[in-house]
Amino acid sequence: MALQFDTVVIGGGIVGTATAYYLARAGKRVALVEKGRINGEQSSRNWGAVRTQGRDPSQIQMMLDCLQIWRGIEAELGESVDWREQGQMRVNYDRKMTERSEAFMPIAREFGLTTRLLTAGEVAELLPYYDARDCQSALFTPTDGSAEPEKVAPAFARGASRLGATIFDFTSAKSIDVRNSAVCAVETEHGRLDCETIVLAAGAWTGRLLKPFAIEHPTLWIRGSVGRTGVVPIEMRKLVVWGKCAYRQRIDGKVNIAVAEDGFHDLMLDSFAHGLKFLPLAVRNWQNVRFSLGKPLVQSVMGEFSDFTTHRTLDPRPDWKGLARASKLFLEEYPSAGPIKFECGWAGYIDYMPDELPVIDALQKPEGLFVAAGLSGHGFGIGPIIGKTVSDLICKGRSDYNLAPFSSRRFR
Ligand SMILES: Cc1cc2nc3c(=O)[nH]c(=O)nc-3n(C[C@H](O)[C@H](O)[C@H](O)COP(=O)(O)OP(=O)(O)OC[C@H]3O[C@@H](n4cnc5c(N)ncnc54)[C@H](O)[C@@H]3O)c2cc1C
Structure with a gap:
């Protein structure tokens, strides 16, 4: 029954x-x-x-x-x-990134957000151990x-x-x-x-x-990758920073590091079915989206993603090359945290709408x-x-x- x-x-x-x-x-x-x-x-x-x-x-x-x-x-x-309510930070390394942050400020004011545009000096004050040498500015919301x-x-x-x-x-x-x-x-x-x-x-x-x-x-599936280090020898502010790479120090002292800008799109049947709808998004992000042609295309042609039991839990392959790059960038921002070694890594498929x-x-x-x-x-x-x-x-x-x-x- x-x-x-x-x-x-x-x-x-x-x-x-x-x-x-x-x-x-x-x-x-x-x-x-x-x-x-x-x-x-x-x-x-x-x-x-x-x-x-x-x-x-x-x-x-x-x-x-x-x-x-x-x-x-x-x-x-x-x-x-x-x-942890210790804020959210987007660190800007060039004029274009700063302009993007500036463009958000009228929206922040309209909704009464606590968002501020910080100078490199202010970023360094908020993030001990951070090397602000290349930093131009940052968008910061302390109540995130x-x-x-x-x-x-x-x-x-x-x-x-x-x-x-x-x-x-x-x-x-x-x-x-x-x-x-x-x-x-x-x-x-x-x-x-x-x-x-x-x-x-x-x-x-x-x-x-x-x-x-x-x-x-x-929907298009975009693969994002994350790596986790062992405990790093510095106590960082517990927030997500999105700079040269993206990172968050966990409560146990380990750091999750991700490739900040790149998203991988593994070509599948849906890419061709929905591709045109995503054209404006792809054009806007053409520098950040990378395409890969491999196993997922074959899997989709074989109908594996039409059945809900073949992939009980989607567990795509992490972009280890990208993560190695991200760990180097993390060390540029935090030279005293090194050496960086990933204990583990994973990826997830993000469900993007046009x-x-x-x-x-x-x-x-x-x-x-x-x-x-x-x-x-x-x-x-x-x-x-x-x-x-x-x-x-x-x-x-x-x-x-x-x-x-x-x-x-x-x-x-
Ligand atoms: C690398 C990465 C970084 C991200 N960073 C952030 C971030 O910092 N901040 C943020 O806000 N968001 C972030 N996101 C996005 C965020 O994780 C997702 O938007 C959010 O988790 C989506 O939640 P959901 O419940 O809709 O989907 P999911 O967590 O994907 O859950 C959907 C569930 O439905 C189940 N399911 C599917 N089909 C069936 C079926 N037929 N029967 C039964 N169950 C089914 C699936 O198995 C799955 O468990 C990130 C995502 C990734 C991958």
């Missing part, structure tokens, strides 16, 4: 687990299905930046409210997620923060579970069933889950579940289907409020935010 829930959430990343948590807190009977392990994909593999700075204006009010969630998250969930990606979604999942949600890991959703134009069940590999509403928070896989409804969700904005939407057809995906490389910081927003859409039938920029219909 099929199990019965009010809502089934598909996807156990930060968006899915936060949605399940807020729905359960509102008294809904919730199930969450995750094809692999909870937090296996993007949400555990990111840099951990929680930032208002540099965001599209359409997301800033949400992000400001999300900071309130982050400030109380450890008390709310009853466990540590290594939340960071948290440990490995901890957050599992904490939301445990919180949801305590409130009565049922978490099914290693259970892929195969399809969404519809009766009389409204959703009625999720067919999983282990059986059917009847429900009145469904939240699709399947990250990079979302478009595949929308395909049967002829709903366009154009306009770099997510889809947060209550679909009209089929009724009862909610989509929260396509976070385009900045969904960790804003993930908790997206979960709360989707829960409000379901429980109250409305949201506190203007969700028009995040409509699914914009891709028709």
Whole structure:
């Protein structure tokens, strides 16, 4: 016999687990299905930046409210997620980068952000051990923060579970069933889950579940790589800095280092299906995007990515050459931290949308289907409020935010 829930959430990343948590807190009977392990994909593999700075204006009010969630998250969930409110910094090394930071300042003023443009001297004061020789300026928001990606979604999942949600890991959703134009069940590999509403928070896989409804969700997978050092002999400010490379010192003293600008696009069938829609984005970022032709193309031709059980957890190959370059750049910025040796490294596929904005939407057809995906490389910081927003859409039938920029219909 099929199990019965009010809502089934598909996807156990930060968006899915936060949605399940807020729905359960509102008294809904919730199930969450995750094809692999909870937090296996993007949400555990990111840099951990929680930032208002540099965001599209359409997301800033949400992000400001999300900071309130982050400030109380450890008390709310009853466990540590290594939340630190020590700021967010974008270090600029040339005039063009400085101009980009300057362009954000009117937006920062409009929303009353604490963002400032710092001189190289001010950067050096804030970052002990940092060699400011090449630095021209930096964009800094002291009230932004960071948290440990490995901890957050599992904490939301445990919180949801305590409130009565049922978490099914290693259970892929195969399809969404519809009766009389409204959703009625999720067919999983282990059986059917009847429900009145469904939240699709399947990250990079979302478009595949929308395909049967002829709903366009154009996504390209961009591979980002991160390496982790051993404990470095300097105590750094706990923030995410994006300079010559990107880095964050963890609470245990180890440093996660990433290639700051480069994203790898592994060519796949979707690259050809959606390529044209991404042309403006590719032109804007032509210096930063690199393409690779290899195994993922063969895998996509073989249909491996059409099935949700072949890749329980997407685990792409890290760009070790890029990481070696990033570690050298890190040493230019922190000469006293060396020598740098990576203890481990990983990569994650980011689900990019053509306009770099997510889809947060209550679909009209089929009724009862909610989509929260396509976070385009900045969904960790804003993930908790997206979960709360989707829960409000379901429980109250409305949201506190203007969700028009995040409509699914914009891709028709
Ligand atoms: C290297 C890197 C650095 C990043 N840095 C930052 C950063 O500093 N700050 C920031 O804000 N963001 C950052 N991001 C982006 C951020 O990680 C993502 O935007 C965010 O985690 C997306 O969360 P999600 O829940 O939508 O997706 P995911 O975490 O990918 O979760 C989706 C889940 O759905 C599951 N799923 C898919 N299909 C099915 C199915 N059919 N049935 C069941 N389950 C399914 C998947 O297995 C997966 O676990 C970064 C990402 C990467 C890769």
